[in-house]
Amino acid sequence: MKRHPSEELLNDYVDETLSAAERLELERHLAECDDCGDTVEEIRSLVRRAAELPDLPPARDLLPGIRQATKQDRPGFQRWGALAASLILVGAAALGALLLQQRTGQSVAQVPAMVELRAAEEAFAKAAQVLLETLESRRGEIPEEALVALEENITLIDESIDEVRRSLNPDGDQVESERALTALYQQKMQLIWKVSRLSS
Amino acid sequence: MDRREQAKMGAYAMVENRSSSTAPDLVAQARGGDFKAFEEIYRRHVGRIHSLCLRMTTNRDRAEELTQEAFTRAWLKLGTFRGESGFSAWLHRVAVNVVIGDGRSRSRRLKRESSVGNVEDLHRSAPTGVPGLGMDLDRAIATLPDRARSVFVLHDVEGYRHEEVGKMLDIATGTSKAQLHRARKLLREALTK
Numbered sequence: 001m002k003r004h005p006s007e008e009l010l011n012d013y014v015d016e017t018l019s020a021a022e023r024l025e026l027e028r029h030l031a032e033c034d035d036c037g038d039t040v041e042e043i044r045s046l047v048r049r050a051a052e053l054p055d056l057p058p059a060r061d062l063l064p065g066i067r068q069a070t071k072q073d074r075p076g077f078q079r080w081g082a083l084a085a086s087l088i089l090v091g092a093a094a095l096g097a098l099l100l101q102q103r104t105g106q107s108v109a110q111v112p113a114m115v116e117l118r119a120a121e122e123a124f125a126k127a128a129q130v131l132l133e134t135l136e137s138r139r140g141e142i143p144e145e146a147l148v149a150l151e152e153n154i155t156l157i158d159e160s161i162d163e164v165r166r167s168l169n170p171d172g173d174q175v176e177s178e179r180a181l182t183a184l185y186q187q188k189m190q191l192i193w194k195v196s197r198l199s200s
Numbered sequence: 201m202d203r204r205e206q207a208k209m210g211a212y213a214m215v216e217n218r219s220s221s222t223a224p225d226l227v228a229q230a231r232g233g234d235f236k237a238f239e240e241i242y243r244r245h246v247g248r249i250h251s252l253c254l255r256m257t258t259n260r261d262r263a264e265e266l267t268q269e270a271f272t273r274a275w276l277k278l279g280t281f282r283g284e285s286g287f288s289a290w291l292h293r294v295a296v297n298v299v300i301g302d303g304r305s306r307s308r309r310l311k312r313e314s315s316v317g318n319v320e321d322l323h324r325s326a327p328t329g330v331p332g333l334g335m336d337l338d339r340a341i342a343t344l345p346d347r348a349r350s351v352f353v354l355h356d357v358e359g360y361r362h363e364e365v366g367k368m369l370d371i372a373t374g375t376s377k378a379q380l381h382r383a384r385k386l387l388r389e390a391l392t393k
Contacts, residue, residue: 011381042388049337050356055247056254056338062268063242067235069272 004036005029014043124185131192142195150195157188227287231278238278242271245288249295255353256299258342266302270295296354300368303350340390344383351376352383 005026012018013026030037139147164180229237249270254263274294281290341349341357347369354365355376362376369376 007385008377008381011377011384042392043384046337046384046387046391047356050352051359053251053255053337053357056251057247058250058264058267059260060264062246062264062271063239065268066242066271066275069268070235070275 004033007039010036010040011043014040014047121181121185124189128185128189128192131189135192135195146195150191153191154188157184157191160184161188224283224287227278227281230275231281235275238275241287241291245291246271248288249291252292252295252353252358253299255338255341255357256303256350258349262302266299267295269302270298273298292358296358296360296368300350303346336391337387340387343390344386347371348379348383348386351379352387355380356384 009018009022009026013023018026030040135142161181161184164177164184167177226237226240230241246267250263250267253266253270254260257263257266270291274291277294281287285293341352344352350369351365354360354368355362360368362373362380365371365376366373371379
């Protein structure tokens with residue numbers, strides 16, 4: 001390297017992002033060029049100092065403002081949100097496991113499958129009930145129009161669930177119907193969950 | 201692990217190392233709604249989060265507002281923390297998003313950004329007990345143009361990679377590199393005056 005390398009190249013050298021060949025060539029130049037060596041040392045020193053800059057704590061305690069902003073004095077809505085999320089997962093896992101079991105062929109006779117489907121549905125129904133009860137207890141904090149829209153949508157979803165359930169044939173292939181049921185239950189749970197978050 | 205991979209790991213490792221580690225059970229307690237646990241998390245991390253906000257904005261009032269906003273958002277988003285990265289890195293990323301989001305909306309609102317930061321705010325916040333070294337550099341950082349300052353703080357102070365910085369600031373990786381080199385050059389000049 002006869003000409004001085006660009007500053008970009010020197011920066012890349014300090015950042016260790018050059019290829020082995022580029023690095024070798026540059027190091028040959030640095031061995032002979034004090035100016036470039038000084039620049040590299042300056043950049044290195046700056047990078048080191050930047051990484052070692054001390055923390056600068058705020059002049060005042062910011063916790064009261066954070067407490068206020070998170071409305072910490074109210075019962076923890078986030079806790080309920082996490083519970084809702086876990087209930088959705090539990091319900092989805094129950095139906096998902098059922099579908100998987102049937103598709104992998106380790107399956108069970110149709111009648112037991114129907115029993116398991118009912119069990120999974122019951123898990124969903126219980127989870128939905130918990131969500132709805134909690135939602136009810138916080139009704140005052142949620143916009144009225146959101147509650148109206150929620151009720152209308154839940155009615156529609158429940159009607160669809162009934163329709164799919166009626167189409168279930170104990171003697172035939174139920175995979176598609178069960179998939180549709182899973183999607184409807186998840187839709188219902190997520191809808192309740194989303195509306196509940198409007199108040200947080 | 202080659203150099204490039206080490207560089208990849210840089211940001212998270214650096215963030216984890218620079219902050220006191222947060223006991224997993226403290227995070228678990230906070231996730232469960234225990235605000236006392238969250239207060240302890242705040243105390244452990246506030247210095248570092250506030251430093252980021254102050255160095256990025258160079259304005260003490262805004263830095264405090266943004267620090268408060270970052271912790272508020274962290275509390276509300278705790279349920280989304282999955283533990284893939286360390287908690288400090290996660291919290292830090294929440295703060296970075298808050299600061300950058302605020303900068304964008306402020307920039308849209310005002311249609312301008314002062315090209316020179318508020319040196320005195322940064323100066324006043326620098327710990328006086330530390331020999332002038334860090335303080336001098338902070339003062340110099342505050343004089344950088346906005347984009348160069350943001351890239352320098354995120355890359356050299358906070359340890360993020362150019363790819364990450366580019367995504368955060370919505371700029372090309374090459375632009376991030378160019379801005380970093382510009383910032384370093386300006387800082388070297390300022391510090392040798």
